[in-house]
Amino acid sequence: MVGGMVPPIAIALSTTFCKKKWSKEDCRNGVVNYIMGLCFISEGAIPYAAKDPLRVIPSCIIGSALAGALSMAFGCTLRAPHGGIFVFPVVGHPLFYIVALIAGSILGAVILSLLKKEVKE
Numbered sequence: 001m002v003g004g005m006v007p008p009i010a011i012a013l014s015t016t017f018c019k020k021k022w023s024k025e026d027c028r029n030g031v032v033n034y035i036m037g038l039c040f041i042s043e044g045a046i047p048y049a050a051k052d053p054l055r056v057i058p059s060c061i062i063g064s065a066l067a068g069a070l071s072m073a074f075g076c077t078l079r080a081p082h083g084g085i086f087v088f089p090v091v092g093h094p095l096f097y098i099v100a101l102i103a104g105s106i107l108g109a110v111i112l113s114l115l116k117k118e119v120k121e
Contacts, residue, residue: 001040001078001082001083001087002067002068002071002076002083002097002100002101002104003064003065003067003068003104004040004042004064004083005037005038005040005042005067005083005084005101005105006037006060006063006064006067006101006104006105006108007037007042007044007045007049007060007063007064007108008033008034008036008037008041008042008043008044008045009033009034009037009038009101009105009108009109010045010059010060010063010104010105010106010107010108010109010112011030011033011044011045011048011056011060011108011109011112012030012031012032012033012034012037012044013105013106013108013109014030014109014112014113014116015027015029015030015031015033016030016031017109017113018113018116020118020119021113021116021117021118021119022116022119023119026048026051029047030048032044033045037105038084038085039084039085039086040082040083040084040086041084045060052116055112055115055116056112058111058115059108059109059111059112059115060108060112062107062108062111063104063105063106063107063108063109063111064104064108065104066100066103066104066107066108067100067101067103067104067105068100068104070096070099070100070103070104071096071097071100074093074096074097074099074100075092075093075096076091076092076093076094076096076097076100077091077092077093078090078091078092078097079092
């Protein structure tokens, strides 16, 4: 489940810290992805992936893969059929789950920011 939270958060991080790589509109809208990602609403990544699929999709996949791999390596469990902050109380090893989420989100954001070219407006 943690992997589904990564794409919108990674995009939000990239639009927050690498503003030269994004349009002003993308940066404004990127902030919403923090909330969407924490609520396990992955659809916040779709507009960004539609605009630049060759950079956004691989970045999100790699970040999500790291988050998922770490959560499994840490022995995290989730007994709810959904993700997000709403189910943190039922996550096994919740601190490690959060570490996995942060690591995957940062990796995805870094890769995305490295792959993106500066926008000239």
